[in-house]
Amino acid sequence: xxxxxxQGKVVLIFPDSDEPLQAFGTRLRSFAPPLGPLYLxxxxxxxxxxxxxxLSAKGFDRGEVERAVSGASAIGISITSYNRRSALQxxxxxxxxxxxxxxxxxxxxxxxxxxxxxxxxxxxxxxxxATVLRIFExxxxxxxxxxxxxxxxxxxxxxxxxxxxVREGKPYVQVxxxxxxxxxxxxxxxxxxxxxxxxxxxxxxxxxxxxxxxPYRCRFCTRPKLAGYRERSVESVLEEIERxxxxxxxxxxxxxDNFTANRRRVEAIAEGIVRRGIRLAILAQGRANTASKEMxxxxxxxxxxxxxxxxxxxxxEVLDFYRKGTTVEQGVRAxxxxxxxxxxxxxxxxxxxxxxxxxxxxxxxxxxxxxxxDVVFFSVLNYVRGSDLWEEARERGLIRDDEDEVLxxxxxxxxxxxxxxxxxxxxxxxxxxxxxxxxWIRYVRKLRRCGDKRFVxxxxxxxxxxxxxxxxxxxx
Numbered sequence: 153x154x155x156x157x158x159q160g161k162v163v164l165i166f167p168d169s170d171e172p173l174q175a176f177g178t179r180l181r182s183f184a185p186p187l188g189p190l191y192l193x194x195x196x197x198x199x200x201x202x203x204x205x206x207l208s209a210k211g212f213d214r215g216e217v218e219r220a221v222s223g224a225s226a227i228g229i230s231i232t233s234y235n236r237r238s239a240l241q242x243x244x245x246x247x248x249x250x251x252x253x254x255x256x257x258x259x260x261x262x263x264x265x266x267x268x269x270x271x272x273x274x275x276x277x278x279x280x281x282a283t284v285l286r287i288f289e290x291x292x293x294x295x296x297x298x299x300x301x302x303x304x305x306x307x308x309x310x311x312x313x314x315x316x317x318v319r320e321g322k323p324y325v326q327v328x329x330x331x332x333x334x335x336x337x338x339x340x341x342x343x344x345x346x347x348x349x350x351x352x353x354x355x356x357x358x359x360x361x362x363x364x365x366x367p368y369r370c371r372f373c374t375r376p377k378l379a380g381y382r383e384r385s386v387e388s389v390l391e392e393i394e395r396x397x398x399x400x401x402x403x404x405x406x407x408x409d410n411f412t413a414n415r416r417r418v419e420a421i422a423e424g425i426v427r428r429g430i431r432l433a434i435l436a437q438g439r440a441n442t443a444s445k446e447m448x449x450x451x452x453x454x455x456x457x458x459x460x461x462x463x464x465x466x467x468x469e470v471l472d473f474y475r476k477g478t479t480v481e482q483g484v485r486a487x488x489x490x491x492x493x494x495x496x497x498x499x500x501x502x503x504x505x506x507x508x509x510x511x512x513x514x515x516x517x518x519x520x521x522x523x524x525x526d527v528v529f530f531s532v533l534n535y536v537r538g539s540d541l542w543e544e545a546r547e548r549g550l551i552r553d554d555e556d557e558v559l560x561x562x563x564x565x566x567x568x569x570x571x572x573x574x575x576x577x578x579x580x581x582x583x584x585x586x587x588x589x590x591x592w593i594r595y596v597r598k599l600r601r602c603g604d605k606r607f608v609x610x611x612x613x614x615x616x617x618x619x620x621x622x623x624x625x626x627x628x
Contacts, residue, residue, distance in 0.1 A: 160200060160201070160226070160292055161200065161201040161202070161225050162196055162200045162201070162202050162224065162225065162227070162228060162288055163202075163204075163205060163220050163224040163227045163228070164189040164192060164193060164202065164228045164230070165205045165206075165217075165227065165230070165242065166185075166188075166189055166206045166207060166229075166230045166235075167207050167212075167229065167235040167242050168207040168208050168235065168238050169208055169234050169238065170234060170235055170238050182209040182345065182347075183347065183357040183359075183405065184346050184357045184358055184359040184405055185204070185206055185209065185346065185359070186206065186208070187336050187360075188258075188259060189204055189206075189230055190204070190336030191333065191336050191337075192280060192284045193337040194281075194333075194334035194335060194336055195281050195282075195285055195333075196285055197337060198285075199285060199288075200288060202337070203220055203224075203340070204340045205217070205220050206341075206345060208235070209345040209346060210345055212238070214245070217245065217249070218249050221246050221249055221253065222249060222250060224253050226254045226256065226291050227250075227256070228255075228258065228288075229242065229257045230257075230258065230259040231257050231258070231259045231260075231261035232259055232260055232261040233260065233261050233374070233537070233557050234261075235261070236261050236556055239257070239261070243255060243257075243269065243270075243271045243272060244270075244271060246271075247271045254274070254291040255271060255272050255273055255274075256273060256276060256291060257274070257276070258276035258277075258280050260374065260538075262276070263537060266554070267310070268310055268311075268312060272312075274287060274291060274303065274311040274312070275309065275311075276309055277308045277309070277310070277324050278324050279327055279364070280308070281327065281334075282307075282325070282327055283306050283307055283308060286302060286306050287303070289302060290302035290303040290306065290311075291303070296314035297314070299314070300313045300314055300319075303321055304319060304321055304322075305321065306321040306322065307321060307322040308321065308322075308323070309321040327382075330363075330364065330383070330384045331384055331385050331388045335392050338358065338396075338399070356401060356402040356403050357403040357404075357405060358399075358404055359404070359406075359407050360389070360393065360405070360407070361408055362383070362384050362406060362408055362421070363383040363410075363411070363413065363414075364381070364382050364408075365380050365381040365382060365409065366413070367410070367413055368477050369475060369540070370474055370475055370476055371473070371474050371475045371541045371544075372474055372502065372535075372536070372539050372540075373539055374536055374537070374538035381413070383414060383417060386420045386424060390424040390425065390428060393421075394428055394430055397431070397432055401432065402432065402433060403432065403434075403435070404432045404435070405435050406435065407437075408436070408437060409437065410438065410439050410442075411437055412436070412437075412442045412443065412447065412459075413442055415442055415444060418450070418451065419447055419450045421454075422451050422453065422454035422456070423450065423454070430455070431455060432455050433455060434455050434456045435456070435458040435459075435460070436451075436456060436458075436460070437459070438459050438461060439461065439462070439478065439486075440461055440463065440478045440482040440486040440487075443485065443486035443489055443490070444489070445492070448489050448490045448492075448493035451493070452493045452495055457495065457602065458495060458497070458498060458527075459498070460498035460500070460527075461486060461497075461498070461499045461500075462500050463487075463519075463520075464500070464501060464502045465480075465501065465505070465512070465516045466480055466515050466516040466518065466519025466520065467480070467508075467515050467516060467519075469507065469512070470507065470508055470512055473505055473506075473507050474502075475540075480519070483499075483523070484523065487499065488523075488524060491524040496526045496527070496598065496602075497523075497524060497525050497526050498525065498526065498527035499520065499527075500528070500529040500531065501517075501528065501529070501531070502533050503516065503532055503533065503574050503578050504532050504533040504560030504566075504569060505533055505560070505567070506560070506565075506566060506567055506568065507568075508567070508568060508569075513569075513577065517530075517581045520585065521588070524594070526591075526594070526595070528582060528585050529582070530579075531578055532559050532571060532574040533566075533567065533574075534557050534559055535551060535557060535558045535559075535566060536556070536557045537556045537557065542558075550565045550566055551564075551566075559571045559574075559575075
């Protein structure tokens, strides 16, 4: 079979979210496709015809699913902590449409402890770019004995053999050299499915990941358990960014968990963007304790327009409880430096830690309002399978083995406050943040100073589109 084009089609599906992301009750629209399936497609395309169906972009469409999977040789479904219920429902539907097509699942929401979900033939654990071709060659092999042989020698898989028994392949091996992977196959994406901030002009946003994992061990996060921290080389990152730019994209989202973990690398990437004449509006995530004024200035010169921080709390005791590795003062400095450099600033905050009091919650909300922030997200603490907090709560009998994620709730012993109260507090705090006249004055001043007029135009159109949706949902 070596070098031979397989006569078959693999359909890769990213399910819709169980609870689509909303702000003030209005669904936020997808800005760029998830990278995982596009990486897998790049490693399949030489041997299979590949179709990608992103239900998180357009919402669930039964007719579209039926069309895509009816003639498929095999199907791959991405499972995350936030789409697991939708994914399991999708699997049952696909089984009724195409009972003979093997179904493989993978992604950060896949764990070996629960075994194979009903209707699934194979689960890939961890990152699967290095093994995905072998996986689908095995699943589509006409000889059942040969199929089992291929899969039993494939690292990081759990599969159902020809007798229906659940078996494991070879031990999982993490990809250490990220430069050895192909770039995501963006050509299979329908660009019109994605919009920047919901604006009418579609297909302007792309995403990239320049590192994987995170060197920190926050107790609420699953990343340290899933993969160690690894970086792509600066040259590899710059080559992909240039391809994105030459393909006509205007906005780039760097989706690393912590893009600013290595300050020198960030500055080298920024310098390379300027040197290559790349003009993109770039957004990224960073950490307060790795911030510097010089780094933010270099980023701004390279076209970065927004930096997002996971500040989590304005109370040091809560940050220490989360094992965040940052201080309240570092958060202040990071946001101020980014703001002074001309970047739009965004921060997320978590409410409901089991040690939090009413005073702590009030201090965090006040902290968010006092910082020079342009965008905020308040959310309720979520105990997610794979995080230290989830493991500790399970060991104490507060979370069952079959619960993948549980919101902080006093009725479960996971917070000092009911989940309903925390959700309402988070929603109210977010709404009040955006209704402050001080913020709107700040927006006007910052938009005037922003040198990227294309991004300003997209931002304004998206902003107006969002508020139009919001008013329609709530007033009519």
